[in-house]
């Protein structure tokens with residue numbers, strides 16, 4: 001499983017590190033070699049130059065010595081001729097000796113012997129005839145004078161016939177009157193000597209006399225020209241006695257060639273012997289040495305480069321391995337091992353790296369194992385939770401079924417109680433035909449209020465059932481707060497007084513205002529609190545105080561009901577608000593009651609976003625505080641004064657009960673509408689076919705054909721306009737609700753019919769075009785199902801599902817579009833299936849149906865059909881989500897539960 005990286009594995013191009021090392025090492029080697037070679041060349045150049053100059057000086061000196069010897073030898077020979085004083089030899093002897101000397105020394109061209117006075121005694125010459133005793137006076141000659149002044153005289157070089165150089169040498173003899181011998185010496189011999197001097201291969205030597213005139217040179221022509229070199233700076237310097245520079249002098253010779261020049265002096269004559277060597281030859285060895293060094297430098301450099309390459313590779317390859325290894329481990333290849341065998345710190349680093357990788361591998365494996373263990377634990381826990389959930393679900397179903405049964409029972413009971421009550425209430429309402437006196441009207445109002453209270457009491461049971469089924473919604477309208485409280489007090493006052501209790505009412509001025517809220521529910525709560533206070537107060541009294549604190553957009557109603565009654569033990573303070581709970585059984589027996597009143601009161605208070613609390617102690621009386629926020633009334637309307645309807649409707653009233661029919665008709669007329677009556681379903685359908693109606697007010701429970709069926713049949717008629725159907729019922733069972741929803745009936749009015757409720761139901765006409773029994777949103781969404789889900793799961797859960805559906809739906813639509821574009825039928829079917837499942841969770845039925853169609857048809861669809869289907873699903877999803885947004889939006893919340901979903 002372990003994989004290795006070694007140097008051989010690594011076939012990557014050299015990286016920057018490699019180049020850095022390479023350049024650094026090569027540069028270092030080059031610098032070292034170049035400096036070394038440079039020094040070497042420089043010093044050997046200087047030494048060579050010194051050596052060359054020294055050798056040349058040697059040659060010049062040896063030539064100078066030879067010339068000196070040559071001249072010295074001639075001088076000695078001449079001196080030999082004058083060795084005898086004149087008195088001891090004859091002229092003839094002298095002549096013979098001179099001839100002998102000429103024969104002996106070829107360089108001497110002429111010999112002249114002068115007496116002490118400078119008169120010529122003998123002259124022997126190679127060019128002219130000998131002359132003896134001529135006595136020609138030479139006393140003024142330079143030679144004679146020179147010889148007498150010092151022992152020997154060396155004349156200047158002169159040229160005879162412009163061909164050969166000659167020099168006069170004169171010596172003085174011994175004795176009191178010494179002779180002077182003058183010799184003309186041919187210097188051609190010196191030419192030969194100079195020509196014989198070898199300075200290198202191509203160098204030369206030449207001689208200059210003490211006046212700077214060139215007297216010997218291997219090339220004849222400059223000599224023949226008797227060049228005067230005294231103006232040359234080096235010659236001038238030499239004549240002035242400046243010694244030659246130790247390293248020689250570099251200058252141009254007569255032919256313009258650059259030469260290394262040095263010289264030596266012939267001591268007796270003051271002549272200078274110059275030796276010159278062309279620089280090209282003089283420095284040839286130096287150049288050769290430089291060439292050799294350069295060659296060596298290049299060879300060494302090449303070698304250094306190779307060594308650097310090797311070294312760099314050796315250093316960078318392990319580092320590269322480490323870097324690559326780290327990279328691969330970083331990308332999850334934990335089995336990787338590095339094989340670095342450099343035997344140095346890098347190898348140690350590689351080993352540590354391997355240990356680290358192994359450690360990581362191990363940790364990872366442990367982690368994986370733990371994850372697996374944890375996953376399996378979680379799965380078990382999930383299974384367990386699912387099992388528990390199933391059990392809970394079953395229990396919940398049982399509870400729901402039981403609840404349903406209870407609700408149905410309560411609905412039936414309340415229905416049976418309501419029918420006679422309805423009659424009483426109706427007749428009471430009709431009594432006020434506008435001709436009654438003030439007192440009669442007041443009595444009538446009290447009677448009506450009592451009737452309504454009675455209905456409300458009956459409604460407690462119904463209310464409780466509705467609250468249980470979570471279908472209760474507020475029915476709000478504008479009303480006078482003071483009237484509401486006074487009516488309640490008026491209603492309950494007689495009871496209190498009858499028990500001998502006092503009943504104080506203290507209403508703040510703020511209460512004298514119109515507010516917007518649910519007066520029926522509020523009344524119900526107040527009656528309950530006052531009723532309890534009276535019921536549980538054997539002596540003393542009751543006090544009710546009310547304030548309505550005005551805020552920006554609402555009024556906060558605070559009603560406090562105090563009594564001096566039996567009080568409530570602290571541990572019961574919360575419990576009395578629970579269903580069917582009474583503080584004490586004995587008390588219950590004494591005072592009666594159901595134990596439902598406070599439970600409903602608190603639930604209703606909370607429905608109104610208010611709070612109901614108690615403060616009490618046994619024997620010390622009780623204080624109930626009701627806090628309810630109420631809306632502000634649009635306009636202050638008074639009870640009894642009805643505004644005219646916005647439009648007169650033709651209403652078909654369907655009810656099997658004659659009293660109800662009469663009451664209903666009267667109310668409709670009172671509200672300003674026209675009414676026709678049908679006493680059963682069939683008659684209603686027949687009448688609707690004959691006459692046009694705007695509204696059908698349909699009783700639900702009728703023999704033969706019930707309200708739903710009659711409504712459905714009317715709907716099926718080709719009517720223009722199609723009447724709105726409003727159902728009148730007190731039935732809250734789920735069954736009924738489902739049937740109403742299925743029949744497309746949204747509007748329901750509670751029974752017995754109250755004038756205001758009916759007025760509102762009629763006035764709140766749905767918008768035009770929405771008369772279709774199944775409006776567009778209804779078709780997109782199964783609202784009944786949605787309402788059920790909401791009951792089942794709760795609002796927050798539904799909101800969560802809504803959000804989830806929004807997100808996943810969008811993603812799935814994108815998936816579907818992608819699958820359709822790519823022609824991936826399988827994926828299309830899968831995504832459509834997922835979208836359908838998600839849509840069904842919130843009752844998006846049309847989307848669900850279409851998704852199922854697409855899922856089934858996907859395998860055989862053409863690519864064009866796929867894309868059409870994707871587009872259609874996207875549009876449908878958007879429409880469905882918009883409809884869902886509308887239904888679930890908080891502003892429409894109450895209308896959804898009240899008008900659309902709730903059924904009574």
Ligand code: ADP
Pocket residue numbers: 528532533536563565566567568576581582583584587588592593594595596597598599622
């Ligand atoms: P009911 O009055 O029908 O029994 P309620 O829910 O109205 O039911 O009251 C529940 C219980 O709370 C009563 O049975 C009684 O024990 C207690 N209770 C309510 N109001 C008062 C009060 N003002 N004084 C004392 N006890 C009260």
